Amino acid sequence: METQSRPLTYPSGGARTVVSRRVVYKNGSGAYLAAAGFEQFRAAGAPDLVLHNIRIAEVDAPGPREALVVMSAGQKISSSGHSSGVTGQSSNWDASCDSVSCPNVTLDGRSLAMKLDTLGWFPRGRTYLSVVNDNNFDHLFDSDTKQRIVNGFSGWLQAQVRPETRSIYLAGSSRGGCLMMRLAQALRANGALDGIDLYVSSFDGVCRNSQGELGTHDTKIDNPVRPWGTFYGAWATDLSAQFPRRQRLHLFQVVGGQEVAPATGIRAFSGYAGASPPSTGTNLDWGWYKQTWVKWKHKEIGNPYTDPSASEQAQAVADTLDAHLTWLDARLP
Numbered sequence: 001m002e003t004q005s006r007p008l009t010y011p012s013g014g015a016r017t018v019v020s021r022r023v024v025y026k027n028g029s030g031a032y033l034a035a036a037g038f039e040q041f042r043a044a045g046a047p048d049l050v051l052h053n054i055r056i057a058e059v060d061a062p063g064p065r066e067a068l069v070v071m072s073a074g075q076k077i078s079s080s081g082h083s084s085g086v087t088g089q090s091s092n093w094d095a096s097c098d099s100v101s102c103p104n105v106t107l108d109g110r111s112l113a114m115k116l117d118t119l120g121w122f123p124r125g126r127t128y129l130s131v132v133n134d135n136n137f138d139h140l141f142d143s144d145t146k147q148r149i150v151n152g153f154s155g156w157l158q159a160q161v162r163p164e165t166r167s168i169y170l171a172g173s174s175r176g177g178c179l180m181m182r183l184a185q186a187l188r189a190n191g192a193l194d195g196i197d198l199y200v201s202s203f204d205g206v207c208r209n210s211q212g213e214l215g216t217h218d219t220k221i222d223n224p225v226r227p228w229g230t231f232y233g234a235w236a237t238d239l240s241a242q243f244p245r246r247q248r249l250h251l252f253q254v255v256g257g258q259e260v261a262p263a264t265g266i267r268a269f270s271g272y273a274g275a276s277p278p279s280t281g282t283n284l285d286w287g288w289y290k291q292t293w294v295k296w297k298h299k300e301i302g303n304p305y306t307d308p309s310a311s312e313q314a315q316a317v318a319d320t321l322d323a324h325l326t327w328l329d330a331r332l333p
Helices: 039-043 112-119 143-158 175-188 298-302 313-319 321-331
Strands: 016-022 024-026 032-034 055-060 067-072 101-107 127-134 167-173 197-203 220-222 233-237 249-255 269-271 289-293
Touching: 016 024, 016 127, 032 039, 039 143, 055 101, 067 112, 067 175, 101 127, 112 127, 112 167, 112 321, 143 175, 167 175, 175 197, 175 249, 197 321, 249 269, 249 321, 269 289, 313 321
Parallel strands: 067 127, 067 167, 167 197, 197 249, 233 269, 249 289
Antiparallel strands: 016 055, 016 101, 024 032, 055 127, 220 233
């Protein structure tokens, strides 16, 4: 048995209350304006109406920034807010939102964000930490709008890089997972960032196969541990082609592949090796890319400490949040 440097079950952190700001806000006259510190989003050219719904909480923004950590919830698909085990926000996080910001957003201590905050692997005072409560990276947007949103996120994140920055950690679930993978593409394409280690955690990341988003196409790879009677599987993508520059790159996707909504074809992605995708997937570990199949439903992967049944929550957390922390722990210097 190998000796682990840290336990496989990671402690919960303390809850934190933050302000989530709109990257484009409305003033008293109803005019749209770029929020201070988020000017890169409007400069990238996505419509103001789209950008107005993107809300980001800068949890810690110190001067020295040896590390940048950004985590995103999935797509908000109803009138209520979107709960997330990655960011720690509850389903009613947006109840206090106005046209400028959302005050008093509480981040649950059981979340990936707050567990990592407590572990101190990226220490406070030297780490820029933000959570994206609503990325508005809508699955149904056209490709051009999505690219402009990615460009906005990329410009904003690169503006946080300092001479002392040595690592960037991105994490997201569902559409947030796809966004973080696409953001990683943009960052790794910039040779000026080659000296920075880039880590990406994706929780059942969903990209639109009909648009070829992240290279996905209409070949489904079946989940080898799917529950009996289900059709869980993921859209195939040749990730090696998507990431031709892989120096200091570390990606991890935990994938279930449940169809997000019945008969929509909306499901997670799966990498594959070889000339063509297999009919049934296997766990992958290529050094720079790791992928693990799990039996959990899409929402259970995105919020494992509340959505599974009480008797299964501990195992769901171990297979998702804590699996990503174990993976990250093994790769950090």
